[in-house]
Amino acid sequence: AQSVAQPEDQVNVAEGNPLTVKCTYSVSGNPYLFWYVQYPNRGLQFLLKYITGDNLVKGSYGFEAEFNKSQTSFHLKKPSALVSDSALYFCAVRDDDKIIFGKGTRLHILP
Amino acid sequence: GAGVSQSPSNKVTEKGKDVELRCDPISGHTALYWYRQRLGQGLEFxxxxxxxxxxxxxxxxxxxFSAERTGESVSTLTIQRTQQEDSAVYLCASRKTRSSTDTQYFGPGTRLTVL
Structure with missing residues (x-):
């Protein structure tokens, strides 16, 4: 079965610094990978996805993710963090018609 | 509406009672998903x-646990004889087609508390 792992429960970053939220995947076949964000008391919002093509995928709110096949990773990045980026971030992978989510990483941006 | 809606937003029930949660997907979306998110946990399909x-x-x-959906419209998730471990946020999502390359759109969730 397809799966993703988010090794960090929480990441703390100072405002203005670059941020990385890690995700590794395990799939058979070509991976379809996603990042979603969940702000407090709100539903999940789609950030970006990798299907094929360029390894660097750009998404909403200035986020991007880099697909690395050799390291089986799909880390989420942003060059300069904002306090408003504080939220719960989920990496996800396609499994047939379903999307399977990681356990989430809570991102705290410190003012 | 423009997005996925869910009702109720909050539900408090007593152990042993049945509950019914509702999801209205985006119009025209053929795929509909239910997930459970326990406190501090990830999404469980x-x-x-x-x-x-x-x-x-x-x-x-x-x-x-059971769920129904009539055609491509509303879905209801029913939990019979609720237990305290059923307490969670129940999230619904819809997608335009069966293709996993399409984006899933999530509703705000129903927070279920079983006393």
Whole structure:
């Protein structure tokens, strides 16, 4: 079965610094990978996805993710963090018609 | 409406009672998913509907859980004889087609508390 792992429960970053939220995947076949964000008391919002093509995928709110096949990773990045980026971030992978989510990483941006 | 809606937003019930949660997907979306998110946990897949095909029930945790969807419209998730471990946020999502390359859009969730 397809799966993703988010090794960090929480990441703390100072405002203005670059941020990385890690995700590794395990799939058979070509991976379809996603990042979603969940702000407090709100539903999940789609950030970006990798299907094929360029390894660097750009998404909403200035986020991007880099697909690395050799390291089986799909880390989420942003060059300069904002306090408003504080939220719960989920990496996800396609499994047939379903999307399977990681356990989430809570991102705290410190003012 | 423009997005996925769910009702009620909050539900408090007593152990042993049945509850019914509702999801209105985005109009025209053929795929509909239910997930469960326990406090501090990730999303747990429950069930998936695609058009008029038989649903994928592989994620339902017990026979107390069931869901229905009529065509490509509203879905209801029913939990019978609720237990305290059923307390969670139940999220619904819809997608335009069965293709996993399409984006899933999530509703705000129903927070279920079983006393």
């Amino acid at each position: 429950l069930i998936y509907f695609q058009g008029n095909s038989a649903p994928d029930k592989s994620g339902l945790p017990s026979d107390r």
